Amino acid sequence: MTDNSNLLAEQRRSLILEEVRRHGGVRVNELTRRLGVSDMTIRRDLDALARAGVLEKVHGGAVAADTARTHEPGFEAKSALEPSAKEEIARVAAALVAPGSAVALSGGTTTYALARYLIGIEELTVVTNSVPVSDVFEQARRRGDGAGATVVLTGGVRTPSDSLVGPVADRTIRSLRFDLLFLGVHGLSPRAGLSTPNIAEAETNRQFVESAGRVVVVADHTKWGVVGLSTFAELAEADTWVTDAGLPADVARAAREQLREVVVAPAG
Incomplete structure (x- = not known):
């Protein structure tokens, strides 16, 4: 070229x-x-x-x-994409979490970035189907850092992006209720809603959405307009989208027509 x-x-x-x-x-x-x-x-x-x-x-x-x-890129491949944006999103999203909350984090590299900002919040219960997210809290526990969150790892079958999906994960999530869900997505689209290329992960994410009091999508601006194989929720089912300052103004306007709230993290 x-x-x-x-x-x-x-x-x-x-x-x-x-x-x-x-x-x-x-x-x-x-x-x-x-x-x-x-x-x-x-x-x-x-x-x-x-x-x-x-x-x-x-x-x-x-x-x-x-x-x-x-x-479906692997976890390492996705980690290399928009790293600064993910940190900005994670910092802003962490401010939504109150001490003593029950919080769910789906799989994804942005939720992984968020997990590092949550380890100091007191008396958290964290439900996750992400092996890397679980590892963040386990490593903090071994170092004696943070506030010692209680972590529930759903179990299930591991995907290329290191998420646990399938009937075991779905059954665990259905049995729980949490105050706040931070949801990583493959794509957001006015037509297709929230989607992923992995059919089993779509069902697991659907269970997360149904068990959450508040749904917060954490995704950088490049996810807008991307459509995966399987839709698991309409845009209107999300309460908030936390994204980065790279989001064009026209996209922000379009997103606000369907989402209840769009929060743009300031550039660091």
Whole structure:
């Protein structure tokens, strides 16, 4: 792929599509570096190509249209995407948690970032189906750090993103009630709602939503418009979306038409 910041939109999009077809997918940060244009320009290009049906957006980039809805990156791969945004979101989301609360954290790298901000809050009960999230509290306990939260790990079958899903996880979650759910998502869409590429994880997330007093989606701005294979909730079922300052103003307006509250974390 050539390095040329003066390419016309049509030329850029042709090169992007060629790259997707050759490698099966592209990442936004790589395209901005190689084409010498802004992050927002690349995202507009991907939006245009997605509308044309020749690729589909996924978190941090795009993949060929026939693989997008079932594409599930591993935990390490997802951790490398938008790390600063995840920290900003986690810091703001943690302020929603009161001492003594029963809090659920679904799987995801943003909920993992959030867990590190919760270890100092007194008398928490934490329900999670995320092995990495559970490890955050276990490591803090071994170090003698934090306030010693009670952690309930749901059990279940492990996914590529290190979440536990399936009947065991679903049954555990159904038996519990918690004040607040922090929900990581593969994508948010006005049409498809909250979605994931993993069908079993969709059912587990659905159980989380049904057991929560308040549902808070924690997801950076690149998740907007992304659609996974399986929808597990409508946007209106979420009470709050905590996202980062990269969210375009027009997207924020569109999101507020369907979500009760959109909280944009200030850039650090």
